[in-house]
Amino acid sequence: MIRIAQLSCGPEYSGIQGELEKAAETVGAKLIFPEVDLEDIMEVEKRFGFEVASGDLNLAMARATRIVEMPDMVDAVFVTTCFRCAEGAIVRSEIRKYIHENSRLPVLSYSFTERTSAETLLTRMEALVTTAKYKGLLSRERQTGLTAGIDSGSTTTKSVVMRDNEVIGTGWVPTHDVIESAEKAYDAALEAAGVKREEIEGLGTTGYGRFLAGKHFNAKLIQEEITVNSKGAVFLADAQKGNATVIDIGGMDNKAISVQDGIPGTFTMGGICAGASGRFLELTARRLGVDITELGKLAMKGDHTKVPMNSYCIVFGTQSLVNSLSAGKSREDVAMAACHSVAEQVFDQQLQELDVKEPVIMVGGTSLIEGLPRAMEELLGLKIIVPEYAQYIGSVGASLLVSGLVED
Amino acid sequence: MVKVMVYPPTSMILSDLVERMGHEALVISKEVRKKINTPGLDSPPLNITPEDAKRGLRYAAVDVPSGVRGRMALIGPMIEMADAAIMVQGDGCNLGCTGCARTNELAGFLLRTKKIPLLELRYPEDETEAKWFVRKIREFLEGLE
Incomplete structure (x- = not known):
């Protein structure tokens, strides 16, 4: 049984504690709550370096310090707070960084609403458990047979x-x-x-x-694809040792994964709106009358600064697209603006939660739309690697990992 | 006898003082007890369900975090029932129902604007302050009809 420490504020009052426990149970894990003394909470500022007005957040920080002192008490950490709570978001991010810097435990950070279900969390929990459970398999560097x-x-x-x-x-x-x-x-x-x-x-x-x-x-x-894609990415980019960051902008959701020595550590999985996914680029290609495989080349000739576009919502993004074309903007500029808009959302919503370390590897079919890695390079100020077979990353990762099971 | 809401609504000391003076204390433990005594556990440990977070929309808008709305689904009806209230600030460590500062701010605001007899005090830090604290509460409770 994998023990996941839950550091949280609000799930039991949002009516979703049962869902969190169900998701953990489905992947063979149990949520536990590290014990702390009242003194630990009262002295949280001294111990953690941060104190906030909400008591439950101070409790979460006190629990984080206890985990760092006694890392063997758990196998992984799940930090979760209410969506739209600024105080919660700050503390969640600081706890994630603190655990990451002071232990080898994998951390999952998530903001929930009352609509969060076990199904929403399943892939994330599965990845967290896999990372904690199969370190040996995940450290595999060669495919055999x-x-x-x-x-x-x-x-x-x-x-x-x-x-x-x-x-x-x-x-x-x-x-x-x-x-x-x-x-x-x-x-x-x-x-x-x-x-x-x-x-x-x-x-x-x-x-x-x-x-x-x-x-x-x-x-x-x-x-699940978080583990598999990160393995596939570092394998194909020949970056199995040291740090790496994997970005996969998918058709329905996006993953950003921090990898250390080929093993996924912190990750975020987003996709609030299709406007931040490959779906929007498909729609853009269709509207511009080009095949999706040609969109990237078209975008590389364009300048995103000439077209205001925010695809936070796919409907508004499409409006911007149509309005820009009606205003006489070039197809090239619109194509690049669409790539930039998608990249910007991944940067704003997901990469802020990771310590982005080089090499940064972009994978998945969307990484072949040249404008997208280019836009990401501009936003990060870093070189992006798109390895060969980038679109087959999941299958390569699965093939590599399964060879370890065949050998065993 | 009047219904006196105490805040923090988890305070055993305040509820004891209220009951001793012959009034009814409105405390969260009674609300939570109703939840967990209800047959079937939808969402352990408190049995608060996503529906409660929606009921909390009566007190806070949809863009307010679900944890605030879920807590307000418990605390809000108590505020509505209250004929008087005692609020204590600075008690150091609030957890659980009062573990969210935004909920506490909203509950305080609703109590202040309800226009009911309200006593606001700071948590005592020594014996002299504690005696004064109890005396002020007794005087307040004696003055309620």
């Missing part, structure tokens, strides 16, 4: 076949029916690799359809 991975994403399904640390076949299809799309992508990868399905020694699945596809193919590994 003949294995395959299927990434059943919300928009596209990808598959790769790997042999002895090399990708030898890939398959990519739009996601319609989860199993049918997975079958097609897998068959395409097998055909490209020139191997038969029965020769595959181990198959791993990831992405939204991982459970369904995993069951269908009797996969050896069924794993």
Whole structure:
């Protein structure tokens, strides 16, 4: 049983404590509340360096100091406060940094509303538990034998076949029916690799359809995309040692992951609105009359400063898009403004919660839209790496990790 | 006998003083007890559900954090019922129902603007202050009809 320390303010009064516990239980974990003395809370400023007006936040900070003093009491930390509470957001961020700097424990930070359900939290909790539970498997750096991975994403399904640390076949299809799309992508990868399905020694699945596809193919590994993508990213970018930051702007949500020695540490998973995802870029490409594969090239010729665009909401983003074109702005400038708007939201909403450390690796299909990594480079002031097979990152990560299970 | 809301609503000392003077103390433990005695546990440990956070919209807008609204779903009806109130500030460490400073500010505001007899005091720090504190509360409670 993995022990996750809950440091929080408000979930029991938002009626979601049961949901948090349900999510933890589903992934084989238990939420625990580190014991502290009243004195620890009263002296929180001296111990943590920060004191706020809300008692429950002071309690959360006192618990954080106790965890740092006795790190063996838990395996992971979950810090959560009410969405829209400024005081809570500040404390949450400081606790996350404090645990990160003073222990080796993985931390998940999350802001909730009364609508938060166990399902919303499942992928995040699963990643937290995997990081705590399978450090040995996650520190794996080489793929061995003949294995395959299927990434059943919300928009596209990808598959790769790997042999002895090399990708030898890939398959990519739009996601319609989860199993049918997975079958097609897998068959395409097998055909490209020139191997038969029965020769595959181990198959791993990831992405939204991982459970369904995993069951269908009797996969050896069924794993959420945070762990798998970060492994795939550092493997392909040859950045398995030291720090790295992985950014994956997906069709439905975005992930930003801090990686240390190939193991995911802190991560954020966002996607409040489709305006901050690859979905908006698809819509932009359609409106500009270009294929999504051409959008990036078009954007690279444009200047985002000439077009005001904020796609915080996909409806407002689309309005800006239409208005800009009606006002005679060039397609190139509009394309770059769309890329910049998506990058800006990931920067504002997610990267602020991470210690962004180089190398910064962008993965997923959207990383091939050249304007997007360029916009991110401008915002971060850092060079972005887009590795080969960036769009197959989940399948590569799954294939790499499952080879560890085959060996065992 | 009048209904006297005490704040912090978790204070056993204040509720004891109120009851000793023959009034009814409105305290959060009674509200929470109703919740956890209700058959079925929807959201342990307090059995506050997302519906409570929505009921809290009566006291705070939708853009106010859910934790404030959930707490107000418990505290708000007590304020509505109160004929008088005693509020103590600076008691050092509030947790749980009073663990959110924004909820405490809102509850204080609602009590002040309700135009009911209200006694506001600072938490005593020594014996002399404690005696004065109890005397002020007794005088206030004796003056209530």
